[in-house]
Amino acid sequence: MSVVTQTSPERAAAAAPLAPRAGLWPSLAAVYRAQLSRARVARIPLLFVATFQSVGIMVMMRGVVHAGDGEAARSVVAGSSVLVVAFVALNLLAQYFGQLRASGGLDHYATLPVPPASVVLGTAAAYASFTVPGTLVTALTGCVLFHLTVSGLWVLLLVIPLAGAALSGLGAALGLLAPRLEIATLLGQLGMSAALLLGVLPPSHMPAPVGWVRDVLPSTYGVEAFARTLGGPGATHWPAVAGDLSVCAAVGVLSLALATRAYRRAACR
Amino acid sequence: MFVSTGTEETAAPTVATARDAVCTVRGLVRTYPSGRGSRLPALRRRAPGDTPPPIRANDGIDLDVHRGELFGILGPNGAGKTTLVRQLTGLLRPDAGSIELLGHDLVRHPDRAARLIGYLGQESTALDELTVALAVETTARLRGLDVPAARAARDAVLDELDLAPLAGRPLKRLSGGQRRLACFATALVGERSVLVLDEPTTGMDPVARRAVWAAVDRRRTAHGTTVLLVTHNVIEAETVLDRVAVLDHGRVIACDTPAALRALVADEVRLDLVWRYEAPLAVPAVAVLEPLAEISGRRWTLRLPQDRARAAVADITGGPAFAALDDFTLAVPSLEDVYLALGGRGTGLVKA
CATH class of the missing domain: 3.30.70 (Alpha-Beta Plaits)
Incomplete structure (x- = not known):
């Protein structure tokens, strides 16, 4: 690229003052609030569909899995609950960013003096927030259906934001990196399907290669952390829960950083 | 309305007038891989590399826009207007050439465009599911205003454009013209000394159009705001613009006042x-x-x-x-006749 620059000293001195940049946190808050408000307009896809899907899966699985504490029941309830997070934060967010990028909607943000991280983190945080009611409703319904204790449900207050960060970071990165909208949609769907199959089914029955795939899926660690607490606080191996949540957090940091880079690349060509 | 003398106008396109030049463009070239005419950035990025020669969407463009001017870029669809504007707003990097805006080199520092320009693009997908009020307020905050200032700016601009009755409605539930006006409101908040408006009045009724031009004129009178307007509407170009650059196949084929251009085919x-x-x-x-x-x-x-x-x-x-x-x-001849007389080959200009 050849660049012609003729900035003479007097012209440089005459350069107009630049308007201030928007700060990281204020603009993150503004993006978060704006995105959150979309739930009023797009209530059904953002809040209800994932919950219906997860509750439906649990009702179906109730036909083949016995109620009462056991690996299968825990897997179904924890997997279905985290599936809500995967559906919204991974699948829908990948589609959202894919669509924004394909339609030129990113231009709106790219022509404002806003840090890329504010846009990505604000949007990801909003999508993670959309999953809160659905995940809680699914977990409660699951505990009732499968006769599991609800005393450990508070752990969802950690699982949702951390798994939400990991999965929304991944969703945002997929949506922004996919060369076409269709591919962003496809990747989001595949990620969600993987979270469904590998999260809901009990891991001990899986063939080894499938288990490996399960191990590299970030949602698995959210499922594991929640599943460990479903036997009640006395029977919970807390260090393992902390370990699972740490994996979610680490994946969250990495994937959100990747998504921010992807946004920067997508916004200015 | 701002009026310049004829001598200044005719000299402007060729002489770099650092004195009052707000935007100076020299030799701007931007090519796209051919066979992928889509505006989708995703489609544009990965070129096959082996297929036909690239399309020169901007093919050596020179422009000088003066302070306080309402400067138009007129051309049919595909003339390269949007490509030009996307480079002026830092969204697209030129292959070659220079852009200086208010003393800043935008080729080297495209990120500065966001701190100098209020931009209205053609797409509203980022705002569609927000209410009008929140779309405007959020945009103001992302232009660096704090919450009270953003709310004050929002209320002022909604009143100014008579959008207050629609403030609580999501953009996607508005008519095309109303939605466009709401997007125009987002371009105005957090005042900038340069506005770049890409077909701002598309789909608008006459009342909304008048609101747009009145708002633009108020800013020019009060703050000396410079406005770059992209249009394919010749009537609009003739009635509102101080000067107009006529674009065809990525080149500026004429640049003068609408009256002077019409005189070419008088x-x-x-x-x-x-x-x-x-x-x-x-x-x-x-x-x-x-x-x-x-x-x-x-x-x-x-x-x-x-x-x-x-x-x-x-x-x-x-x-x-x-x-x-x-x-x-x-x-009497319109700018469309000028465009055709100058050898313009497209037929996409609109008279409305």
């Missing part, structure tokens, strides 16, 4: 003939005009020297062809 007039059914080609006065006409259904459009046009009208209205005539108009 000895011509445009004659529109609309026939009731088929044109009566049996009448010699009509047959002789046929090769000169641009025919669109029952409408013939002719660009003729004034005396020739008068004679043609006299022949047709005074002879047997008059019975076959439904309507005719004789008009």
